[in-house]
Amino acid sequence: MWGFILRRIMYMIPTLFLVSITTFIIIQLPPGDYLDTLAAEMGEAGVEDTGAMEVLREQYGLGQPMHVQYYKWMKAILLHGDFGLSFEKNRPVGDLIWNRLGWTFGISILTLLFIWATALPIGIYSAVRKYSAGDYIATFFGFIGLAIPNFLLALVMMYISFKYFGQSVGGLVSPEYLDAPWTWDKYVDLFKHIWMPIVVVGTSGAAALIRIMRANLLDELYRPYVVTARAKGMSEFQLLLRYPVRVALNPFVSTIGWILPTLVSGEIIVAVVMNLPTTGPLLLRALLVQDMYLAGSLILIVSMLTVLGTLISDLLLAWIDPKDSLPMTAITKNPAIDEDGIATPEILGPWTLIWRKFRRHRLAMFSLWIVGLIYLVAALGEFLTPMDPHDTSVRHTFQPPQSLGLIVHEPDGGWRFQLHASAKKMELNRELRRRTFVDDPDSFVPLGFFVKGHEYKLLGLVSSRTHLFGPTNPRDRAHLLGADRLGRDILSRIIVGTRVSMSIGLVGVAVSLVIGVILGGISGYYGGWADNLIQRLIEFIRSVPTIPLWMGLAAAIPLDWPPLRTYFVVTIIVSMIGWTSLAREVRGKFLSLRSEDFITAARLDGLADREIILKHMVPSFSSHIIASLTLAVPLMILAETSLSFLGIGLQPPQISWGTLLKEAQNVRTIIEAPWLLWSPGVAIVIAVLALNFLGDGLRDAADPNAH
Amino acid sequence: MPQTPMHTDTSPLLEIRNLQTHFFTHDGLVKAVDGVDLTIQPDRTLCVLGESGCGKSITARSVLRIVDQPGRIVGGEIIYRAADGRTVDLAAERPGSRRMREVRGKDIAMIFQEPMSSLGPITRIGQQISETILLHRKVTKAEAREIAIEMLDKVGIPDPTGRYMAYPFELSGGMRQRAMIAMALSCQPRLLIADEPTTALDVTTQAQILDLIAELKEELNMAVMLITHDLGVVAEVAEDVAVMYMGKVVEYGDVHDIFANPQHPYTRALMASIPRIGAERRDRLPAIRGMVPHPLSRPSGCSFRTRCDHAIPGVCDQSEPKLQPAAPPNQPVSCMIKR
Secondary structure, eight states, rough: OOHHHHHHHHHHHHHHHHHHHHHHHHHOOOSSSSHHHHHHHHHHEEEEEEHHHHEEEEHHHHTHHHHHHHHOOOOOIIIIIIOOOEETEEEEHHHHHHHHHHHHHHHHHHHHHHHHHHHHHHHHHHTTTTTHHHHHHHHHHHHHHHOOOHHHHHHHHHHHHHHHHHHOOSSSSSGGGGTTTTOHHHHHHHHHHHHHHHHHHHHHHHHHHHHHHHHHHHHTTSSSSHHHHHHTTOOOOHHHTTTTTHHHHHHTTTTTHHHHHHHHHHHHHHHHHHHHHHHHHHHHHHHHHHHHHHHEEEEEHOOOOHHHHHHHHHHHHTTTTOOOOOOOOOOOOOOOOOOOOOOOOOOOOOOHHHHHHHHHHHHHHHHHHHEEEEEHOOOGGGGGGGSSSTTGGGTTTTTOOOEEEEEOTTTSSSSEEEEEEEEEEEETTTTEEEEEEEEEEEEEEEEEEEEEEEEEETTTTTEEEEEEEEEETTTTTTTTTTTOTSSSSSSHHHHHHHHHHHHHHHHHHHHHHHHHHHHHOOOOOOOHHEEEEEHHHHHHHHHHHHHHHHHHHHTTOTTTHHHHHHHHHHHHOOOOOOOOHHHHHHHHHHHHHTTTHHHHHHHHTTHHHHHHHIIIIIHHHHHHHHHHHHHHHHHHHHHHHHHHHTOOSSSSSSSHHHHHHTTTTTTTHHHHHHHHHHHHHHHHHHHHHHHHHHHHHHHHHHHHHHH | OOOOOOOOOOOOSEEEEEEEEEEETTTEEEEEEEEEEEEEEOOOEEEEETTTTOOOOOHHHHHHHOOOEEEEEEEEEEEEOOTTTTTGGGGGGGGGGGGHHHHHHHTEEEEOEEEEHHHHHTTTTHHHHHHEEEEEEEEEEEHHHHHHHHHHHHOSSSSHHTTTTGGGGGOHHHHHHHHHHHHHHHOOOOEEEEEEETTTHHHHHHHHHHHHHHHHHHTTTTTEEEEEEEEEHHHOOEEEEEEETTTTTEEEEEEEHHSOOOOHHHHHHHHHSOOOOSSOOOOOOOOOOOOOOOOOOOOOOSSSSSGTTTTOOTTTTOOOOOOOOSSSTTTOOOOOOOO
């Protein structure tokens, strides 16, 4: 036991070392350095001073080779606790970050408590009252939490809170309390504000925990030892808590260590939106201006705490006896023989059984249709758009959505059927000193099907001008979901953005699949030093918190790269983290299968390793892997959305749901033009929800032990 | 062990009349228990004998009302007679009712086939036993612990005080089964239901466990309902035997009579298939031809007729036979022919 602890601590040291090197490299990746940014900004302001630049460069040691800079930095940290100087703010990094770190971790821990307090009871209830109304509601809300990107939820909540409750938005305390001493009133004000970031960051964590708890508990609820407890005369509630819940909780204890960095990571984006005094906004700014030591120190500290968290969770795991899930046994097809002429029911193969189980899960079937529909939209692309997504119009900037109508009234009092969009005209509102749009009852925009519109290439191959739906007169403009700040049609942009967002998910998952299965398989099947090496690699990658890592990598993408190349690099970045969980899962399955009797039998029969893996092991867990992949796609989509929202990764004029949301980045914009937020937001939520339900349904169907 | 002839004048401890437990599955209705009649006398051992899938476990679980979904008792009665003479129909109770929970563990206790998966995996066995005691007896925690250690000693576990703190995975199979027996008997029930308690154990351990059950039965004046598919076990411990096939009792009687003079074609075929020392040499053991029919497609009339060498078309495929006494000295049997 102590030897184990000692060994884990020993492993930590090279990991931390590697983390620090990687952090430093990431910070250095973008071409140029802080002084270049400063020069650019000064140049814009019309100031010129190249001499001072050289002096500064010398002073900060920026001209020296990388390893020298790294060495100086690490030396300062380890020997003096000096994390360097922030170029931009001209203050020691230590001063800037400690206060913010305190808030970050304070909020994260409170969020952790919130998650546990809500998710565990809901998860337990969901499992015990499976398929009841309560279960569906809880699952649904859980999924909503999972599907809505953190920042989107933050924006929505801020909007609601401002519009309907008049609460000041942004920051942790109201403006009047900012510099005031800590009175009781100030605490009350703090609580009024702090619940929002906690709930926002916590919902996705709670959603994941609910699902896991439900699944774990369902695994245990029907086991023999529960029957024994019942046969002893225990009440249902008592035996629930003392036996299956306790067993189902085990895997959780080991995840405590991982949750903390996830919270810190997730909180970063939300903090940017909500203007919280935590590390997030500081890190984003530092990355964008290449304030090297500040960004590096932040990432380093957060990573260190992650590694510590991993250590804690591994130690806790060492206390526990993990339960391996049972592998799937293949049921072979037999012809129905019966001499007495009595028909026997069919014996079905495993995939048939999975499909039948899946079909009964109505929500999952429905989601399958929705996902198919979304991919169809992605494929058909511009055939479905009523307008040209890139076409700007000065007269239509920020136009609100136009409503659809069927009946048109003639001037002489009659009416006829004509699909149309109500027209809006622009007016100058003298009170608000702005342009506003009002309904124009005297005109309308006729719409039709299979109309001629702007030119595009269907599936990238065939040129066409026909669109499924749109204004009958190609010169008309109909904005059914409103227009953005350049007058471009939001509906058309969302449709076109579907392709990019959904395909990043697929491609990312494909990359993760290949890497994850290969590495996980080698690790699990062969064990030994290969396993060790791969596990260390996985641990190292997981130690660096995802958001800062993505931000760092994405910020390194030169802005002048062609969009396609940027797209692929963003995909690779996003899948780089994804493969680690897949690899771990594959490894786990291989490990548990390796000791199964049927594998030993296969080996004794003389099968080669490759045959054993392909013919016997892979079919046993392929259904689980499929389910995992389906669940990974929405995560990739959310990742791309988050990155684009922050302004790194995909850039406008590339259209993706993330870049669309970037337009709705601050609350002021949303209050004036809420459709900028709602439309892409709803699209994302629907897609992610459908994929999640689908994946969940697949996983339930593939599990042979599910009741 | 003493095997006395059946008494018919003492009031039975448990009377199961026409019990029907059906499973409402997606693929159809499975009549797992389809009209079972059984009687358990106090202080006697009843063995319920049958192949896998004949419904013997479900019968036992129906008594304690621990049948899992989608199964339900749809008909019949389970009359339990308490020590003071009062009776209660267990089939009519709600499964989670207080009366049911009082009966479980205290009046009727049950041990299961797989001791590894039947004991809570991350709870110490001592605690699992104390828990049972605290549920049904008014004692303090310390007293419960003492009783539990005593029980562990009684079932033959060495170093009971140390073993009190052990987890199930730290014990061998035989030890685990003993621990389960200790847990079941800790409140001195009047009936012990043992669902294939030795199937998962090797033969030597099997003998030890059976001896242990017999010993404790004597000491505590208990009745035992032992479910098994092993004729050797029946021969060793049974006083009364009920033979089950496809959800029904096909023959019922004293163990001597069943072995010496089996009436039902199924029982006869079972007896004939046992290899015996000293019997004439043969090339093949006579096995029962065919397979147990799928529960969703039972044969009409007598469910055994497809495998029976004596089946009479026109009689056996028409109506279901009921368990009724054949002419004495024959025991009750359910066969269209033996009426």
